[in-house]
Amino acid sequence: MPDNAKYIQQLLSGWEQTFHKGQLTFWILLSLSQEPKSLEEITLFIKSNTGDVIFFDEQSIYRALRRYLDTDLISFELRNSLRGPQRKYYQLTPIGIELFNLFAKRNIKIFYTLYQSKILKLS
Amino acid sequence: MKKISPSQSRFAVITTILSITFFFLLHHYIKTNQYNFILPIAVGYSILMFFNGLINGYYDHGKLTTIDKGFIYHLLTFLIVNLTSLGFILLQPDPVFSYTQLWLQLFPWGLGLYIHYLCVRNSIQGYSNEELFK
DSSP, X not given: OOOHXXXXXXXXXXXXXXXXXXXXXXXXXXXXXXXXXXXHHHHHHHHHXXXXXXXXXXXXXXXHHHHXXXXXXXXXXEEOOSSXXXXXXXXXXXXXXXXXXXXXXXXXXXXXXXXXXXXXXXX | OOSSOHHHHHHHHHHHHHHXXXXXXXXXXXXXXXXXXXXXXXXXXXXXXXXHHHHHHHTOOOOOOSSOHHHHHHHHHHHHHHHHHHHHHHHOSSOXXXXXXXXXXHHHXXXXXXXXXXXXXXXXXXXXXHHHTO
């Protein structure tokens, strides 16, 4: 292959695009598992904790928040903002907390165990 | 888990009252040959039922159910309206409705209800898994 690096980059990009698509729920619920956050703060949390590797636009996050509100995973409260109108602060409901903990235990812990047992090497 | 929310109970009570009133008036106007009143009461019944579902559905926060909310409202309407029809056939001394008419109402509606069930059986509050967790 003439240019391996370029080809690997193309494969990586394709894989990541598919891989990241299913992670929106995880990252939103993870950001809210810490403390209530506004839409902007959720976006910032994801951006800063993934080193810009994973990016979701605010519109996608907002639409996802609407769905999680409908299904009782999150709730919100209005808080005063220094500038402009009141902002919505989203937080996990007891159902959201339980769901997130169950999901993390079943699906995220696997990677940690693999890393600890040195099957997954990140060097 | 609660199967019926307060909004759904309210919807069921209002549907029962509206259906009994509608069938009573329908029965009365057919008996007295006052056919001009049938269309207005049918339209009025439909409009009131529409707002009954719309308002109670909008304020329905009884979310802890694995059954689709829309389907619950459909099922409640199906049961109440058809049981009211049956009640009028059984309890009226000289009913204007027949069992054949009841079956003609039951069969296509029951089929529609079944199709509705098939469409929502795997949904979570009206969302497919892909829609909700994409």
